Amino acid sequence: MAKYFTEEIPKTDRIPGLVKHLYAKMPEIESARARLITESYKATEDKPVIMRRALAFAHILDHIPIIIRDGELVVGSTTIAPRGCQTYPEFSYKWLEAEFDTVETRKADPFYIAEQTKRELLEADAYWEGKTTSELATSLMTEETKKAIEHNIFTPGNYFYNGVGHVTVQYDKVLAVGYRGIIDEIQAELDRCNPGDGDYCTKSQFLKAAILSCEAVIRYAGRYAELAEQEASACSEAGRRQELLQIAANCRQVPAYGASSFHEACQSFWFVQQLLQLESSGHSISPGRFDQYMYPYYKNDLDSGKLTRESAQELIDCIWVKLNDLNKCRDAASAEGFAGYSLFQNLIVGGQDKDGCDVTNDLSFMCITASKHVFLPQPSLSIRVWNKSPHALLLKAADLTRTGIGLPAYYNDEVIIPSLLSRGLTLEDAREYNIIGCVEPQKAGKTEGWHDAAFYNMCRPLELVFSNGWDKGEKISIETGSVEDMTTFEEFYDAYKKQMNYNISLLVNADNAIDVAHAVRCPLPFLSCMVEDCIRRGKSVQEGGAVYNFTGPQGFGIANMADSLYAIKKLVFDEKKVTLAEYKRALAMNYGQGFDAVSAGEIVTEIVREMARSGMDVDEGQIAEMIETVMKTEPSPEEKKKYEELLAMIEAVPKFGNDDEEVDLFARDVAYTYTRPLLNYRNPRGGQFQAGLYPVSANVPLGAQTGATPDGRLAHTPVADGVSPSAGRDVNGPTAAANSVARLDHGIASNGTLFNQKFHPTALSGEKGLENFVALIRSYFDQKGSHMQFNVVDRETLLDAQAHPEKYAHLVVRVAGYSALFTTLSKSLQDDIIRRTEQGL
Template sequence: MLAKGFSKPTDRVERLRSMIVNAVPCIEAERAVLITESYKATEGLPMIMRRAKALENILNNLTVTIRDDELVVGTLTKAVRSCQLFPENSYKWVMDEFDTIETRMADPFKISEEDKATLREVLPYWEDKTISDLASSYMSEKTQECIANGIFTVGNYFFGGVGHIIIDYDKAIRRGYKAIIQDAVEALKSFDCNDPEFIQKTQFCKAVITVLSAAINFAKRYSDKAKEMAAVETNPTRKAELLQIAANCENVPANGATNFYEACQSFIITQMILQVESSGHSESPGRFDQYMYPYLEKDLANGSITKDFAQELLDCVFVKLNDLNKVRDQISAQAFAGFQVFQNIGAGGQTEDGMDATNELSYMMMETVAHLRLSAPSFSIRVWQGTPDEFLYRACELARLGYGLPAMYNDEVIIPALTNRGISLHDARGYGLIGCVEPSVPGKEQGWHDAAFVNVAKILEITIHNGKVGDLQIGPKTGEVDTFKTLEDFMEAFQKQIEYFVYYVAEADNCVDYAHMERGELPFLSSFVADCISDAKGICAGGAKYNFTGPQAFGVADSGDSVYAIKKHIFDNKDITFAELKEAMDANFGYPVDSDTAPCSASAETDIEKDLYDQICKILGKEGISFSKQSTAAAAPAICSNNEKYERIRAMMDATECFGNDIDEVDMIARRCAQIYCYEVEKYRNPRGGQFQAGIYPVSANVLFGKDVGALPDGRLAKKPLADGCSPRAGKDVKGPTAAAASVAKLDHEVASNGTLYNQKFLPSAVAGDQGLMNFAAVIRSYFDKKGMHVQFNVVDKETLLDAQAHPENYKDLVVRVAGYSAMFTELAKEVQDDIINRTEQHF
């Protein structure tokens, strides 16, 4: 038997899991009060010291909470699975949403009237002082216009803190904070006072010493709290646990961990402080099985820990990662639906000298995921030619439990992609995964991943309309459709539009980058990234060894299918003219564009459109930015006299061969559409001295920003979801999983070094039994042999998902894969649920 099954979690772990599942996410005001208090008191200091003093104030005064049953401690909120606010990044949207945030479509949060009153008092201090304000002030009107018209968004760092990074956890856990403070002290001694950067370097190192000292005190406060609780605890077992927690927090993270238990505690304290410093997306643990295994191996060898207790500790660590949460504005919440913090944690792959890295902890992590059945953290495995079959089979066995985990990544593509960007082979082999799908070098890279969502399908639509969105000439004039004599004429126009808009993507990203450099430096995080301390320069100022910016595209399959449909019917078969197709598209193929199907950019009249309109105006600090009426909405009457004609055109275009069926002619066009974007992106550089690199993944933005796109040549109606990531369009990959995977593998993944994302959905019956397990693994091996970068799976049937929609109370803990992350199905907005339901159910 290949299938081994999974053990049951302990009663403690089940109770902790239930605590997460049953939690009602809340917003708490405590951090906002503390940072505002600090900023008011430090207005005369350099910004790096203001940042350090602010974190010091937070760590010294944030409420210390130890929850029932916990073996590892450290939390940022009094309530479970709740969050703090970060007004230094952006804040106006919070006040605007006080009365709607509890009932909004995606990721609702409760907030008490007391906290609302407190926040109304402290938040106005941040008027014109936020990172978002500064970034907006740098942006040109053209960039703002592009954002307002749904061509791209830079919301991730525009509204929030810097994240998408893997620090050097080994350094934090093995050496301890005191040793790193000593590094900063030695660096201070080495500075030459005649160096023009002497003052800046001195301030940076002093900031590092300040925050690490405060972090040590933060852990000490947990030690004191555990002792205080132990003093009144009547249960002798729990009393002993609390005293052990106190002893652990007394030693770590101040000093290096001496055993697996201390290493787990040091890891959690470090992770919590990273999150409270900036609330950055995707502060990812990276290769957990590599830096934690030496402690486990030693403890198991000398008998100081049992395998069962080590497993329970590991389960408790993963529960703690589920306790973290993050609130976003209502528009961003739709793009990142599912209460996700995007902490990607990994196992497997190869060592930095090219040997297989799989170890006992790698397998235990899979056991933990099976025990918890939760959406976080995002668990990933690395696969290469040396990956043991047993490890891959075990991963497939975990995947078919139906939690959307693990995601799987191909070393044979990612390592060359990274070396192509100038990363050394040694460092590239040690890559970890961040956020959704982004490869990054732990402790050495600030990749600025997930820097923008670029709507390639929207740009294709703009090309067809000669650079216009409605009556607004937003892009260059590249030709009316009746002037294109060949497909190459059209592709040349498409490429010019891509070139034009990527320029403004780069501008927008660099404006946000500069704003964080000036107002958002992170001395704590920088302490664990090379070469920040030795160069006395924070990550936002370019202190990391490797620096990148990674804006990602979506709508690739839609663009590829559309271009192929144009090629076949307009230029090859000549059974329709381009002008006729455009007319049908402008009329949405005769279908009414109602409130559920009209493009967001058509007007600002429906509720969701007005919300988006108002939100963008507030973010950009502009009034009266108007959405031009898009031709698809303006030209579509409620009842179209040309319905029959337009429906005939749509049926013909919709029946055209599609990406996802291993048809070279189709797949190569999708590949070309993606390459045009990727090659254009890599022409640009960022303020930290690094290069832009492209990715192809959407989070769940393919649903939200599909609303900005009118009807497309492939027969897709206006406002419908776009394809997710590199995946074929939903329901169009009809020749089985190997054909679909073969198509996706033909994309040039190595040039998309910021990451690509491929979702597959299997019927449970397709992967049942040992034969199903072998077939499952064979699809993955085949896809990776053909140079696919990433794949992840939903193993669930449509009927289950439909029943969960109808009866959410019965499926409170149903976990599904959304995009580069998993989420509780019933917590997703219905439109995201529908997108998952509509994905092709593969079988053999």
């Protein structure tokens, strides 16, 4: 076991200045990358796509403007503007052009965009008509799939409009041998190829593209070395001049060659992290087990006297600042679902090695300290927990949690390792897992996991049970029978499962279409050269080059569906207090709140369906008129009273989240309606689909597209997040809620589960508060829970921050699988965080 120190190292004066500079103004969209990739593509139309990608990457790195920000010790910026972003027209672009005039003023994640930038992007984008991954993916989907997306049953928008990301590469390999060493490995594989081999044409092109990409990165680092030398020669302050000369020396050494010092290792790591984003547009490019692959360089320098713990901490702090400099602009709807400018760069500490020994070290503690020093959302810090995790590490993590930053998230080795084993990983690889993005486990450097591949709203198929497969005047799913004719709960539940299964198959079709589109149009040679076994196979990760290949779409709304189906079972079939017909009417009327466009659409759906069966045609104009008429309908006082009585009955039915074993096991079975069917499908890369149970923060905007549900939830309000109980329904305390969530089968959801809890700050005060908090985590994990994350903030503070954002510029909260500045979130997302049950220990 490595030696570690638990004492916290003070923050240097450099860090606040770097942070202040980073957040001095609104993030800005820049056009350099779009212009450069378009120039390259126009000049390479006669070449294979993998070569076009490499040549374009090289053209970008050779010509994109570069900058060294004041005071930074680790360099490399994707944009000149702090927290700026480039655009990626090869994936999609029309949504941004449509939002040019609103992107600066929208509620979630606004970006400044100059008029000149708009003109430059319009000129570059014109080339990409008909050439994007999103357009190809659309053409590959079935009409039924496109209709399901249009009606918000699920959304695959993450990779539909952007790069994939969601990967951890072989940082350790780059640190050890540099890109010169990787080029030598690629060249050796190329030398072994025979022109007569069946795959020679494709394999040789991939290997040559990978070499071109690595060489471009080396030149890019050289540009920074030259810039640092130029700035040093003009710098009059001796201390800063020496720092710039050291930066120049670092950039001459790495990432071309292996790192020979901790500072070089930090610089090499950062170039990898930054340039993966610049190549691919994908978020959730996660540093993984930073405390493990960086430790040898730290220890060697510390032992030799070249480095102090204080200077090492400052370097780590600088990397933490840089991780917040990367940014990404999403369309307005996606920005609502990912609000907070997050890139989900998950960095994890602690856990085991391949032999099952604990590997906590000094850097494990220093990473936690860095998050406390910098106090920004990135990296999305996580900690692995098992029965040999040092208590001191958990206390250190808990001390960070009680600051209210929402970090770290906690992960259970005892569930995740067996879960990965069940998906075909070796024991050694499973023991060395890290977390991607929000909550998704994978083996670094061997996996193309396609995590976060789609959001599947488990509430919408229940709506389709009540409407018999119709929505807003048209048939969009299978018909499972009229609910008025159903006589047993089993019949009703079976209809829900059929709706689930049918729409899961469409989700798979959407994901696979997008998967193919990325392989055909946007393979990534730079990323792929750092993922085993792409070099030997001669394939990019998009084409199946990785050792492990998965697709991981996530379902959400489990608590709503468990509570809804349980309420129907009890009130309709067991106690016979209400009929399904009455329940259906109550949902359509939003429990007496009156018809809105969606619920009115459900009523009109019934009318249109009957007209269609009678051979009558109804056009869109007639449907719109009928919906408008229905919306004017008000429930009578008698109806309103019935709805109030029904809501009271629903409220009295036991709810998931209160340590009621009958309800909790029922929820477990409901979760299986999503997790089990997915296991039957495979992706184009030869890998298996695997379920995740988490929503990022899409439970808010997608809840806004969902009608009332039988658990008493009103139409268009947020649905439950992750595997957490519905907000306000877990009334028996945090332990009871944890006991309930632990009864779900977390192992089958091998793409990750997400459990949110919120505590009043007094709950974690003092030494006793920390000890009780750690005990709660241990207890939950002992019961086979997989993940926990926390907000530690009182309701009054959040309400005041909502009303007076100028007073809370640095208030960081846990949103979903990530943290964000509270004041950057949309009001709907802020409201959802405020609504979460506030617990005490």
